[in-house]
Amino acid sequence: MSGSEGEGTATLPAAVESLLAWYDSRHRDVPWRGEESPYRIWVAEVMAQQTRVETVRDYWHAFLQRFPDVESLAAADRGEVLKAWEGLGYYARARRLHDAAAQVVRDHGGELPRDPASLQELPGIGPYTAGAVASMAFGRPAPAVDGNTRRVLSRLFDLEDPSDSELEEAARALLEEAGGRPADLNQALMDLGGALCTPENPDCGRCPVAEVCMALERGTVSERPPPRRRPDRPHHDVGVGVVWDGRGRVLISRRPEDGMLGGMWEFPGGKLEDGEAPAEAVRRELREEMEIEVEVGDLVARVDHEYSHLRVTLHAHHARHVSGTPRARAATDWAWVEPGRMEEYAFPRASHAVIERLLE
DNA sequence: AACACGGGGAC
DNA sequence: GTCCCAGTGTT
Numbered sequence: 059m060s061g062s063e064g065e066g067t068a069t070l071p072a073a074v075e076s077l078l079a080w081y082d083s084r085h086r087d088v089p090w091r092g093e094e095s096p097y098r099i100w101v102a103e104v105m106a107q108q109t110r111v112e113t114v115r116d117y118w119h120a121f122l123q124r125f126p127d128v129e130s131l132a133a134a135d136r137g138e139v140l141k142a143w144e145g146l147g148y149y150a151r152a153r154r155l156h157d158a159a160a161q162v163v164r165d166h167g168g169e170l171p172r173d174p175a176s177l178q179e180l181p182g183i184g185p186y187t188a189g190a191v192a193s194m195a196f197g198r199p200a201p202a203v204d205g206n207t208r209r210v211l212s213r214l215f216d217l218e219d220p221s222d223s224e225l226e227e228a229a230r231a232l233l234e235e236a237g238g239r240p241a242d243l244n245q246a247l248m249d250l251g252g253a254l255c256t257p258e259n260p261d262c263g264r265c266p267v268a269e270v271c272m273a274l275e276r277g278t279v280s281e282r283p284p285p286r287r288r289p290d291r292p293h294h295d296v297g298v299g300v301v302w303d304g305r306g307r308v309l310i311s312r313r314p315e316d317g318m319l320g321g322m323w324e325f326p327g328g329k330l331e332d333g334e335a336p337a338e339a340v341r342r343e344l345r346e347e348m349e350i351e352v353e354v355g356d357l358v359a360r361v362d363h364e365y366s367h368l369r370v371t372l373h374a375h376h377a378r379h380v381s382g383t384p385r386a387r388a389a390t391d392w393a394w395v396e397p398g399r400m401e402e403y404a405f406p407r408a409s410h411a412v413i414e415r416l417l418e
Numbered sequence: 419a420a421c422a423c424g425g426g427g428a429c
Numbered sequence: 430g431t432c433c434c435a436g437t438g439t440t
Contacts, residue, residue, distance in 0.1 A: 107436045147424025184437045204435040248435050365424060407425065
């Protein structure tokens with residue numbers, strides 16, 4: 059923490075008290091508030107990584123309907139799990155959750171570990187999720203510093219560019235004053251960041267800790283935390299084939315487990331080379347990646363899609379299968395599928411625009 | 419410390 | 430258009 063620590067420390071009990079009182083007075087909250095099942099809390103927190111709570115809500119209910127306990131998740135096929143995650147993004151989370159469930163069943167008798175350090179050994183559980191689960195499911199006074207809490211603490215203590223350990227230390231200082239309510243304090247900090255202590259135009263007038271906020275006192279609220287610059291996103295043109303087998307079925311392929319959209323299904327294809335037309339790329343890629351010859355036809359759809367670190371324009375073309383049995387080279391699997399049955403497979407968002415056009 | 423990793427909502 | 434969200438894992 060910064061220089062005037064004495065002042066901040068002296069006001070900690072008051073800050074925690076008004077924070078908890080403010081939290082108690084609120085009605086809106088996360089769907090899994092009051093949830094007692096560690097498994098259900100765990101699933102919610104993994105889904106909520108880099109994802110808005112409102113987006114998580116429906117996925118969470120549906121996922122738990124499909125996989126009601128850690129045993130059913132551990133026993134599921136990877137494809138089923140990805141299907142339940144379809145559209146949520148960051149699909150590595152689903153794979154790690156699935157792997158971690160198997161680990162919990164195998165190594166922990168089906169019970170989640172109760173301490174943050176052990177939780178963090180499970181795939182997909184980092185410092186934040188470990189603290190969130192430990193506090194919410196097991197009542198441990200563990201810090202859970204997410205993006206909201208990071209902003210709140212940066213302002214409350216006027217921290218210029220705090221490291222992870224500085225933030226954790228600040229959170230621990232507050233937790234020490236929270237008595238038996240570590241989970242409520244963690245949630246209060248996150249809720250405050252989401253509701254009032256927002257990145258732009260924070261509503262300090264209604265903030266329960268405005269009187270002890272050091273950034274507000276010093277006029278540095280708008281500078282805390284410092285904005286992080288995003289690198290420019292490169293743009294790629296990608297040609298993909300909607301390859302028909304002559305019997306009303308289309309070829310789809312499954313991406314490698316690791317990396318972008320890992321384990322998801324897609325229409326086979328690849329990036330355009332310099333000066334190459336989309337149709338040409340489709341023919342070349344299907345020859346290189348699937349070892350089949352196709353005759354490329356009309357455009358099905360052109361889809362612009364933005365990812366966090368790149369932008370893609372998908373050129374999807376009809377194609378007729380001419381010869382060769384598909385062989386998965388870059389892919390891990392492939393299948394001929396009737397368009398009406400594609401909903402059984404998990405596709406990334408960009409592919410759905412193509413599928414919809416196909417179903418028209 | 420920097421980067422890869424989805425998708426969407428708010429402005 | 431930009432920002433960033435109840436972050437994690439890899440290099």
